[in-house]
Amino acid sequence: MGVFAGRIDLQFATGKPDSLRFMRLRLAPLLLASLALLAACRDAKVASYRVPKEQPEPLPPILTGEVPAASGAGAAMASTAVPTAAGTGLTWTAPDHWKPKPASAMRKGSYAVPGTGGADADLSITAFPGDVGGELANINRWRGQLELPPLAEADLAAAVTRLDQNGLSFVVVDFANPQSAKSQRIVGALVPFDGATWFFKLMGPDALVAREKPVFLAFLQTVRPPAAALERASR
Amino acid sequence: MNATVRQFRDFFVSLKLTVVLLVLSLVLIFAATLDQVNLGVWAVQEKYFRALFVLWRVGDFPVPVFPGGYLIGGLLLINLVSAHVYRFKLSWRKSGIFLTHAGLILLLVGELLTSLWQQEFQMRLAEGETKNFSESYRYNELAIIDTTDPKFDDVVAIPEELLAQKTEIQHPKLPFRVVPKIYYPNAVLSLRASAPGDAPDLATAGVGPKLVVTPAPFTYKQDERNWPAAFVELIGAEGSLGTWLVSTQLAASQTFDYAGHSFRLGLRFQRAYKPFSLTLLKVQHDIYPGTDIPKNFSSRIRLATPASRDDREVLIYMNNPLRYAGLTFYQYQMDSEHDTSVLQVVRNPSWLLPYISCALMALGLVVQFGIHLVGFAAKRRAASAAPAS
DSSP states (O other): OHHHHSOBOOGGGSSOHHHHHHHHHHHHHHHHHHHHHHHGGGOOOOEEEEEEOOOOOOOOHHHHTSSOTTSSTTTTTTTSOOOOOOSSOOBOOOOTTSEEOOOOSSOSEEEEEOOGGGOOEEEEEEEEETTTTOHHHHHHHHHHHTTOOOOOGGGHHHHOEEEEETTEEEEEEEEEETTSTTOEEEEEEEEEETTEEEEEEEEEEHHHHHHHHHHHHHHHTTOBOOHHHHHHHHO | OOHHHHHHHHHHHOHHHHHHHHHHHHHHHHHHHHHHHHHHHHHHIIIIISSSEEEEEETTEEEEEEEOHHHHHHHHHHHHHHHHHHHOOBOGGGHHHHHHHHHHHHHHHHHHHHHHHOEEEEEEEETTOEEEEEEEEEEEEEEEEEOOSSSEEEEEEEEHHHHHTTOOEEOTTOSSEEEEEEEESSEEEEEGGGSOSSOOOOOOBTTGGGEEEEEOOOOOOTTOOOOOEEEEEEEETTEEEEEEEEETTTOSOEEEEETTEEEEEEEEEEEEEEEEEEEEEEEEEEEOTTSOOEEEEEEEEEEEOTTSSOEEEEEEETTBOEEETTEEEEEEEEEGGGTEEEEEEEEOTTTTHHHHHHHHHHHHHHHHHHHHHHHHHHHHHHHHHHHHO
16 A cells, blocks of 8 residues: 555656656647548548449439320429529519510529510529539530530639629629520629529520620619618628 | 747646636537537537537638637647646546546547547348448449449449549549539439420530439438539540539439440449348337337348358347447338338447446546545544544
8 A cells, every 4th residue: 555655756757857848749749640640531532342233223214215204203303392592582673675474483583585586585583592513613504505615714704794783793794606506695694692693694596685785784783682681781 | 948838838738728628618519509400410510529610601711710629629638638647646546536537538539539430321221122232321422333244343433522622533443534513512403394494504415414403502401311413524535425414313323335335323322332231031110009109110131241151130129239340230210111121330440438438437436536435434433533542
């Protein structure tokens, strides 16, 4: 008992300040390094392996053409509600000659812009949560619809016009593809608002959309957040 | 010892630091508990506890607003260890305190290891079905499978993080580059025919052109899962092979041929293959007589290894998991109408640590109070004996 009741100091704890200092100095970096090492265990790595032959998962029948798209039977996938951006929305005033079309589940607003000979242009207003892949991806999505090659990140700045109005930041683009069979043009704008991204897109025959562009830009000036949101922002 | 080093030491060994850290962890746990309403258990753990800092997004930038679990826990660990190293005096009277603190240190380390190493998967089996893999219900992967060999499938599995980061992948087993274009953490697919209008048009191959992808908000709810989707371009030596739409709703079901090989590709739940297989023989769902209250769920499973080293039947039921090859298979869900059973498959190499640390702490407290009790009793005996003499 006598031994245990007395103090047995470890060598580094008394009279050896140098080794004590090293102990402590090394302690923190050591712990941090081991933390970093452990954290590295979860790195995303591409894996490759061989497994016995497996039966592939079947495609939904509606995609293999076994069920016609119009029938309700295969629409299980399509019938899932499409979440668009919820919450307070933007408001706008459309020019008189744009004919409102019924808004669908996907669209917040929808207008037909009449042209000559029944070739109308289509103005769609949609909103989706988040950044929906970012500016470049969405602008390239529109370019894809015109069969134009995608823009590189470096060319993005030159291809867009940025407008700040009514407390909103618009990214406006104007693309045409006269080479394509239908010779279409898109004048569109992206607006981040309240955790969502709003898309205003005018698409249709090249000449009609080019003629309508000033009207579209004037229309963008009428797009504004609801009064409550503006008040919040100005506070 | 110079002044800086001394300051550094005094900071890490101080009891004030301990108190501040404990108070911070109280606040952190309180805030995280409240936020569970919005984020659910898993996301709260990731945001508050498995992070160095709790981040708030201001615009596009994450701003640290509060120390996270890793930082507080790590500092507590450093504080505890360095205080012990600094003040260490091995004495019998303090043995209980040492044991208790050793248990606490082990608990902190154990939680860290669990958060880093624990893997949770599921295995969904229909009666009669055999599987040699489990699936993650949180992580997904892009599987590109070379199906040319009639006996084997050669799989290249790319974690979805790499798709999200748009990392180009050149793998020695693939004769093409994989270039992720767009990634949606959660998305709804609908048929283009039934939803004309504004839609991504990137896909040029596979079933993608028939479909419209609509991004959906990321869900944190426990009973919902996210269905990610991505556009992926494959580029061979002669140029692009096309851009595919992949989604966990389509699994690995799209096929194509290139360079004399047949491939299958798709986004699927991340798989973990095992060197053995499980066959679901029978599911049983017992209820208390005359009620709908479940009494017991059980799955009779046949466990087999390829070389028949192991081939036996196992009954898995509530609180009686199967432990095999470092994995634990729990009875998780059951759909007795469809004769389907879902097992939860957990790998946690450090699962014993919390038990050991709790035992250490309990033992330490017993020893410490025991020593005091014995000392106190001895003093009282001495005091009561004194007047008599």
